[in-house]
Amino acid sequence: MTDKKLIGVDLGGTTIKFAILTTKGEIQQKWSIETNILSDGQLIIPDIIDSINHHIDMYEMNKDQFVGIGLGSPGSIHFAEGTIKNAFNLNWQKEVFPVRDIEKGTGIPVTIENDANVAALGERWMGAGDNADDVVFVTLGTGVGGGIIANGNILHGAGGAAGEIGHVTVDPNGFMCTCGKRGCLETIASATGIVHVARDRASEYAGSSQLKAMLDDGQDISAKDVFDLAKEDDDLAVIVVNYVCESLGFALANIANSLNPKYVIIGGGVSAAGKFLTDKVDAAMQKNEFSTIKASTQLKLATLGNEAGVIGAASLIKVD
Structure with missing residues (x-):
């Protein structure tokens, strides 16, 4: 063979x-x-x-x-x-x-x-999943997608919708999602969601911030812009990124508490923020995980890209 x-x-x-x-x-x-x-x-x-x-x-x-x-x-x-x-x-x-x-x-x-x-x-077989039997994969792109592998098998669910991580509710009073309900993870942690959060927070922000100035000037911004400015300690960008990572970590912690995967892997365009992203998400996850999960589930960045x-x-x- x-x-x-x-x-x-x-x-x-x-x-x-x-x-x-x-x-x-x-x-x-x-x-x-x-x-x-x-x-x-x-x-x-x-x-x-x-x-x-x-x-x-x-x-x-x-x-x-x-x-x-x-x-x-x-x-x-x-x-x-x-x-x-x-x-x-x-x-x-x-x-x-x-x-x-x-x-x-x-x-x-x-x-x-x-x-x-x-x-x-793919990530489980040849990437960050190390061929483990239990892996959760979440992609942060235009939307938020995901896949759940348990005991070596993809979970499909009764209606084929298992792994819809983007529609986990993190804020019941949050932004309206395209799916018809409010506060989905996708409205916060996707590339488009991050920009939405930035615009929302900027409307209430009165301090000094390059991100605020860009938005007030009518410039188009991207999720990368927000993370790059946060890395430079732009105050508004830090507020936005902290909220995004807290929300993502909260959702992933609850998924980990339910499934206890060996790895939770983050991929997609937003994951290009690298360790700056995963450090914040990991801290939020650990704050919301119970002890056995903290000891046995690891957060990782995807490695295979396209x-x-x-x-x-x-x-x-x-x-x-």
Whole structure:
């Protein structure tokens, strides 16, 4: 089996990433194509098929070398049928059949999973998770996503919504979330949430602050700007970052208290703030964890970056 290969596919709203990997998770080739969402997204699956077939030919490989294709996708996954629906950023309003269609088009078996879950699997297998059986992965990007691995398996839940860490309520009277309820973690700790918090706090702040001056001047700011200014002890930025990290640590502590994972891993664009972020979040977590959790659960930064999705997708393939 050592000469066998895996294909991982990470399907996003703007880009589709591909990789050919060994069965040990080592990436040997990778490439990407633009996601064409025109015509109700009907071109996406044919594009995936064509790209895989083209690259297998280009690398002078044959299909018998491949154990399978793992695909991570947004939307609602129907595992028994191998279908996806309600992937709105792909323009998939109706059900699509990637397992049936990609298998037919490539001649290689296909397994699918939610995109946040495959990122969690990738970090668990080849990244910060050290292949531990119990891992919680949270991504801080435009939104807040997550995946929960317990006893080596992704948790899906009765409705397929397990791991929706972004919708853990941290402030019942907080900002309105796109999901329809108030105070979700996503409204505070996502990149957009951090900017929202900054604008909200700036409206009540009367001191001296570069962040305040930028906002009052009508400048567009980013979560990176807020963290960079906080690192320079800008008073308003420190207030914002402390609130964000306290809220994130509170949510993650309660998840850790419920699941007792070996690792809680933070990834996504906001995680680029590095140790400055994790030190504050870890302090907030420990303040809200009971003793056994403090001793056995560790907070870590993700290490795989954009490769987590393709690696995690490939890990869906069962290798004998």
